[in-house]
Amino acid sequence: MKFIASCSCGKDSLAMVYKIMEEKLPLDEIVFYDTGMEFKAIYQNWAKLTAYAEQRGIKCVTLRPKCPFKYMMFDHPHMSRKDGVTYYGYSWCGGRCRWGTTEKLEAIDSYCEREDVICYIGIAADETNRLNKERKPYKRFPLADWGMTEADCLAYCRERGIDWIEYSELGRGIDLYDILDRVSCWCCANKNLWELYNIWKYLPTYWEGLCEIQRRTNRPFKSNQSIFQIQERFESGYIPRHRTREDNKQT
Ligand code: SF4
Numbered sequence: 359m360k361f362i363a364s365c366s367c368g369k370d371s372l373a374m375v376y377k378i379m380e381e382k383l384p385l386d387e388i389v390f391y392d393t394g395m396e397f398k399a400i401y402q403n404w405a406k407l408t409a410y411a412e413q414r415g416i417k418c419v420t421l422r423p424k425c426p427f428k429y430m431m432f433d434h435p436h437m438s439r440k441d442g443v444t445y446y447g448y449s450w451c452g453g454r455c456r457w458g459t460t461e462k463l464e465a466i467d468s469y470c471e472r473e474d475v476i477c478y479i480g481i482a483a484d485e486t487n488r489l490n491k492e493r494k495p496y497k498r499f500p501l502a503d504w505g506m507t508e509a510d511c512l513a514y515c516r517e518r519g520i521d522w523i524e525y526s527e528l529g530r531g532i533d534l535y536d537i538l539d540r541v542s543c544w545c546c547a548n549k550n551l552w553e554l555y556n557i558w559k560y561l562p563t564y565w566e567g568l569c570e571i572q573r574r575t576n577r578p579f580k581s582n583q584s585i586f587q588i589q590e591r592f593e594s595g596y597i598p599r600h601r602t603r604e605d606n607k608q609t
Contacts, residue, residue, distance in 0.1 A: 452547025
């Protein structure tokens with residue numbers, strides 16, 4: 359029997375993997391899926407985790423998409439089922455068109471769906487919908503078994519000195535978990551306006567990355583607004599309110 363942990367290097371899966379090692383649960387491999395569009399801090403955490411785990415005899419494996427993310431965004435030919443026309447690239451990834459996530463989940467599943475493998479998945483105890491959706495006989499959810507919520511996972515990481523600090527040319531370091539609800543790909547179209555505002559304000563290099571993508575696609579980033587229209591709103595003084603998960607449940 360082989361034990362594999364899937365780790366995105368966000369707060370939940372990092373807390374899970376470090377705690378598995380701390381508790382000395384069986385662990386043979388850690389798998390990280392690199393979309394190619396991760397924040398620098400994610401790559402740094404993967405490098406630190408790799409060094410720590412390999413010293414303990416645990417193998418670390420990086421999986422990657424078959425084609426580069428930007429090729430899939432702009433160049434990949436595909437025929438539309440609606441009109442039979444061939445289009446090039448799927449444009450932004452996120453919302454209902456999460457082509458990158460589909461490939462990621464399939465790659466991780468097919469890596470783990472081998473005989474005699476148990477796969478640890480880092481879904482927090484308070485993410486009940488995801489926990490129900492992801493259940494498969496070979497998957498284990500240690501965070502749920504330990505009763506660790508998303509907030510507990512972040513606190514666990516912080517207590518152990520794990521951070522997601524990005525340094526911009528503004529000269530300041532800022533932790534991604536202070537300005538984003540979810541640390542996913544930097545170009546993810548699921549980002550809300552509050553997160554976008556923070557990227558625009560604190561991480562200009564990533565904002566420029568978003569502008570670069572928008573220059574190459576006609577599809578608006580979100581709610582029919584392009585990145586440039588969103589930027590105009592920020593420049594005119596609009597500051598989006600941070601909506602918590604509780605706020606969203608009430609609407
Ligand atoms: S995090 Fe967003 S951009 Fe990245 S693969 Fe998932 S949906 Fe796509």
